[in-house]
Amino acid sequence: MASVKDVARLAGVSVATVSRVLNDSAPVTPETRDRVLAAVAELGYRPNAVARSLRTDATRTIGLIIGDILNPFFTELARAVEDEARGLGYSVVIGNADERPERQDHYVRTLLEQRVDGLLLCPTAEITPLVRDMVGDGKPLVFLDRTLPGLDVPTVRADGTAAIGELVGHLRRLGHRRIAFISGPAFLSTGRERTAAFAAALRDHGLPVRDEYLEAGDFQAASGRASAARLLDLPEPPEVIVAGDNLMALGALDEIRSRGLAIPGEVALASYDDLPWFTHVDPPITAIGQPVQELGRRAVRGLVERVGGGAGESVVLSARLVVRRSCGEHDSMEGSGPQ
Known part of the structure; x- marks a missing residue:
């Protein structure tokens, strides 16, 4: 491997001049710069990043x-x-x-x-x-x-409090009253924040916070599916399942599909975290997207x-609601919501 000394010898300059050119640390004449860069290219020289970091204390x-x-x-x-x-x-x-x-x-x-x-x-x-x-x-x-x-x-x-409130208000306007939530783990700040925002949004829209409609998940698909199964087995199952993240939404979707239930005719579905593939599901999934x-x-x-x-x-930053058809919307509402 070529060294900096080899570059200096071929270019006819000092090692310090080569260093100035490569690090752009001091002015050199255009002719000198061209000779150094030509020598670097001819020899295939690559600076030693480790040695440079030891000198500069930056990697x-x-x-x-x-x-x-x-x-x-x-x-x-x-x-x-x-x-x-x-x-x-x-x-x-x-x-x-x-x-x-x-x-x-x-x-x-x-x-x-x-x-x-x-x-x-x-x-x-x-x-x-x-x-x-x-x-x-x-x-x-x-x-x-x-x-x-x-x-x-x-x-x-990102703060999803306002977007969760908009989602619950949207569901309420569609006529839904029995709305369940699959939360993330309470030991994570995101899990706690989304659960608190959901409960507050229900109260703000005059809906009860029913313990049986609050499921504790772990941000994994398996917990979304298991939680959806428990919710759908209730004597009075929810009309809407809101998943606290995209993977739990996927798990809930799998459970709903496995039972042959129509979305949104028999149960609606929404997710925190928007994903590109949500638009390719039939029907496309309403979601809260983070920036x-x-x-x-x-x-x-x-x-x-x-x-x-x-x-x-x-x-x-603020998350935003992206309205699609998984909660009962019409096609014309695709992608609506605050920008």
Whole structure:
């Protein structure tokens, strides 16, 4: 492999001049720059990123630890983070916590050992000593999608409270009164927030909060299916099932289909988290969509700001209701709702 000394020898310049050209750290004449770049191309020279990072104390990489790589929301979010980071000259190393604190800490430790410049973390349910120490040490960190109360860390997330209220109001206008909700786990901030917003929306629209219509899921398809089965087996089953995330909506859809029930004629279905394939289901599924691209963009920019010594700030974006036909709407309402 060619070295920087080989490049300098072929270009007829000093090693320091080669470094200035490659790092754009000081002006050189256009002729000198052209000679250096020609030598780099001829020799196939590639700078040693590890050595450069040791000199500059920067690796131009950030870490992203997500809750569950199999969840389409997190897959899309990771893509949004990667796209924005690449545009700013950063690479992204991704870890899948699988919703387990010990696995989250494994990736935190691993990424810190790899000397990433900062971390984006979709935190698990608890504040671990490692995360607390990381905050105390001042390592650039931004929470994404979820919160951990008690830690002073900038957080970028979406608030679905208004959209859930709009969904319940929409269902009420369609004549539905028996509305059930499959929640995410209460130990996650997103699970707690969506459940509280749903209960408040029912009360705001004069509907009772019936315990038998509140099912605790875990953001996985199997729990969505099991919860839907229990709801549909009730002596007075709900008219609508609202799933607290896309995977549980898929599980609920499977259960409804397995019973041969018509959507929305016999039971309506709606989901928190919109997905592209929701438009290809017959009927298309009404959903609450999160601004995933903007979440990724704002999170990366906030982290890069912190890497540069800035304080960073928390950002709360709004989710929005996307009305389709799975709750009894007409085709003409496809894609309506607040923008």
